Amino acid sequence: MTAPDGRGAGNDNNGAVTSSRQKLRTAVPPPRRLGDLVGPFPLTVAGAGGPGWADVTVRGVRADNREIAGGELFAAHTGGHVHGARFARAAVDAGAAAVLTDPAGERLLAGDDPLGVPVLVADDVPALLGELAATLYDRPADRLGTFAVTGTNGKTTTVFMLEHALRALGRRTGLIGTVELRVGEHAVPATLTTPQPADLQALLATMVAEEVDDLVMEVSSHALALHRVDPVVFDVAGFTNLTQDHLDFHATLDEYFDAKAELFTPARSRRGVVLVDDDWGRRLAERSATVHPGAVVTLAVHDGTFEDPDWRVREVAADGTGTAFTLVHRDGRTLRTRTGLPGDFNVANAALAAAMVLESGVDPATLGDALAAAGGLSPQVPGRMEQLADAPRVIVDFAHNPGALDKALAALRPTTKGRLVLVFGATGSRDRSKRPEMARVAVDGADVVVVTDDDPHDEPAEQIRAEVLAAARVHVPDATVREIGSRSEAIRTVVLEAGEDDTVLVAGRGHETVQEIAGVDHHLDDREEVRAALVQRAGGHS
Ligand SMILES: CC(=O)N[C@H]1[C@@H](OP(=O)(O)OP(=O)(O)OC[C@H]2O[C@@H](n3ccc(=O)[nH]c3=O)[C@H](O)[C@@H]2O)O[C@H](CO)[C@@H](O)[C@@H]1O[C@H](C)C(=O)N[C@@H](C)C(=O)N[C@H](CCC(=O)O)C(=O)O
Numbered sequence: 223m224t225a226p227d228g229r230g231a232g233n234d235n236n237g238a239v240t241s242s243r244q245k246l247r248t249a250v251p252p253p254r255r256l257g258d259l260v261g262p263f264p265l266t267v268a269g270a271g272g273p274g275w276a277d278v279t280v281r282g283v284r285a286d287n288r289e290i291a292g293g294e295l296f297a298a299h300t301g302g303h304v305h306g307a308r309f310a311r312a313a314v315d316a317g318a319a320a321v322l323t324d325p326a327g328e329r330l331l332a333g334d335d336p337l338g339v340p341v342l343v344a345d346d347v348p349a350l351l352g353e354l355a356a357t358l359y360d361r362p363a364d365r366l367g368t369f370a371v372t373g374t375n376g377k378t379t380t381v382f383m384l385e386h387a388l389r390a391l392g393r394r395t396g397l398i399g400t401v402e403l404r405v406g407e408h409a410v411p412a413t414l415t416t417p418q419p420a421d422l423q424a425l426l427a428t429m430v431a432e433e434v435d436d437l438v439m440e441v442s443s444h445a446l447a448l449h450r451v452d453p454v455v456f457d458v459a460g461f462t463n464l465t466q467d468h469l470d471f472h473a474t475l476d477e478y479f480d481a482k483a484e485l486f487t488p489a490r491s492r493r494g495v496v497l498v499d500d501d502w503g504r505r506l507a508e509r510s511a512t513v514h515p516g517a518v519v520t521l522a523v524h525d526g527t528f529e530d531p532d533w534r535v536r537e538v539a540a541d542g543t544g545t546a547f548t549l550v551h552r553d554g555r556t557l558r559t560r561t562g563l564p565g566d567f568n569v570a571n572a573a574l575a576a577a578m579v580l581e582s583g584v585d586p587a588t589l590g591d592a593l594a595a596a597g598g599l600s601p602q603v604p605g606r607m608e609q610l611a612d613a614p615r616v617i618v619d620f621a622h623n624p625g626a627l628d629k630a631l632a633a634l635r636p637t638t639k640g641r642l643v644l645v646f647g648a649t650g651s652r653d654r655s656k657r658p659e660m661a662r663v664a665v666d667g668a669d670v671v672v673v674t675d676d677d678p679h680d681e682p683a684e685q686i687r688a689e690v691l692a693a694a695r696v697h698v699p700d701a702t703v704r705e706i707g708s709r710s711e712a713i714r715t716v717v718l719e720a721g722e723d724d725t726v727l728v729a730g731r732g733h734e735t736v737q738e739i740a741g742v743d744h745h746l747d748d749r750e751e752v753r754a755a756l757v758q759r760a761g762g763h764s
């Protein structure tokens with residue numbers, strides 16, 4: 223698993239191998255006079271502004287010159303690596319009709335030849351960008367049903383389940399998350415879990431233009447802390463769980479929690495559903511009772527985790543590779559449904575998705591009938607417990623931290639008749655403290671462990687593997703642990719050797735298609751490797 227900061231789940235594509243800048247068609251918003259923006263927004267015009275600057279019109283806004291299609295306002299603000307003003311000339315050459323920047327950007331531009339378009343200045347561009355973009359794209363979120371999910375694990379799965387349920391109800395959906403951006407049937411790879419403000423509003427405008435009914439999206443804690451979803455007020459927000467992660471961005475777990483809790487305030491959501499099976503969920507429920515009284519309901523999957531929850535899960539029963547369950551509300555409403563995805567954590571994800579749809583006003587009988595006809599809450603979530611064969615059963619999963627790996631192995635053990643075989647590695651140049659813990663989880667949870675490469679980044683791959691192997695062998699000296707450095711070779715070897723009753727879990731990268739080794743991106747998709755190995759196993763040649 224990898225991302226530039228090692229935490230964010232965004233794809234690492236930098237265009238070196240496959241372009242992640244595939245685009246969805248962008249709706250062209252109505253023109254807006256620059257003069258009409260000054261006043262409602264704290265903007266001034268740089269220099270004299272040029273004759274008639276106030277009558278110059280812009281259509282939408284983008285903060286990346288590579289997204290300019292023509293006629294937009296280019297928002298040039300400072301970043302972690304570079305000031306966007308460096309790209310103002312390129313943006314104007316691509317057709318930007320005006321530029322918005324801050325005083326630092328104004329100074330940078332003063333040193334160059336005039337851009338030939340009006341330049342507006344604001345003290346803090348990121349602070350107003352969301353509201354400004356919503357205005358320029360005609361407030362698209364107001365014309366969509368809007369569902370948002372936050373939490374450490376389960377966001378992607380829950381959002382895909384939400385989409386599956388809404389489509390089963392005949393709704394046309396738009397999806398935004400780590401894996402992809404999808405409008406109706408068109409999908410492109412995502413680079414961020416939650417897009418930047420201008421990109422988000424442009425995408426929502428495209429959804430409105432494509433007659434989408436409902437938006438479902440992941441909202442990361444980074445996004446909430448960085449005001450990426452301003453000024454959207456979501457119809458229903460959902461909270462999965464919170465475990466240690468992203469402490470390189472949020473200084474403490476409390477800060478991480480506070481960022482996520484933002485989603486459950488009147489400024490961000492009309493209603494909320496909080497899973498209360500962990501301490502942070504219970505803390506969020508308690509906080510919401512005062513911050514957003516009557517708007518946030520609780521959902522308990524397990525008994526005894528919360529006193530008198532609004533929704534609870536009952537009558538849980540194995541159902542094929544997944545689970546059937548009944549959602550019961552204190553007011554008597556019930557919904558009997560299932561998920562085909564394995565693991566108790568997917569019961570939590572499915573119950574949360576179903577409760578969010580019910581809290582949006584859908585009648586349980588209507589949802590129950592729709593889901594019964596759609597196989598339950600059983601989307602194929604790219605790279606999340608994605609099953610590619612059933613004898614041997616071969617699964618590709620995104621689990622890339624000890625908690626998720628433990629849950630993925632535990633989910634597969636009960637339905638594994640033969641050996642449970644795990645292929646995994648650890649990400650390089652990132653959080654090394656996870657390695658020994660993942661090694662221990664691996665040898666405890668699997669019968670055979672093959673240690674291979676994940677994304678070494680700038681760290682020597684054999685060194686990463688050596689650390690994982692050492693921890694595994696210390697923890698269980700006689701465990702069956704092998705080392706195969708090449709991930710392709712490791713996957714091929716294991717698939718060819720597996721018995722019909724075995725389960726093979728290839729964990730850590732899920733949907734990702736780029737492996738970075740010493741700064742060079744290589745195309746590597748675990749699912750493609752598994753399929754090629756299965757062809758070879760069946761006697762074909764791959
Ligand atoms: C910390 C963070 O959020 N960084 C994001 C930020 O990068 P940055 O501030 O360094 O921007 P920069 O590269 O200095 O560029 C400055 C400005 O110049 C513009 N620019 C830049 C280059 C260019 O050619 N043209 C151009 O116009 C940029 O659009 C930007 O406005 O703006 C970039 C452009 O939009 C993002 O790609 C980048 O996300 C990086 C890839 C990232 O890894 N973000 C992670 C931390 C993240 O946001 N993760 C969360 C959480 C995931 C999870 O929960 O697991 C997520 O929502 O994805």
Ligand SMILES: Nc1ncnc2c1ncn2[C@@H]1O[C@H](COP(=O)(O)OP(=O)(O)OP(=O)(O)O)[C@@H](O)[C@H]1O
Nearest residue numbers: 231374375376377378379400567619620621626630
């Ligand atoms: N509710 C959950 N609780 C704990 N672990 C989960 C849960 N749902 C999924 N997982 C595990 O965590 C991994 C990541 O799940 P998923 O991608 O759905 O959520 P996420 O990590 O929040 O989303 P993102 O991919 O945007 O980071 C899965 O591959 C699975 O192993």
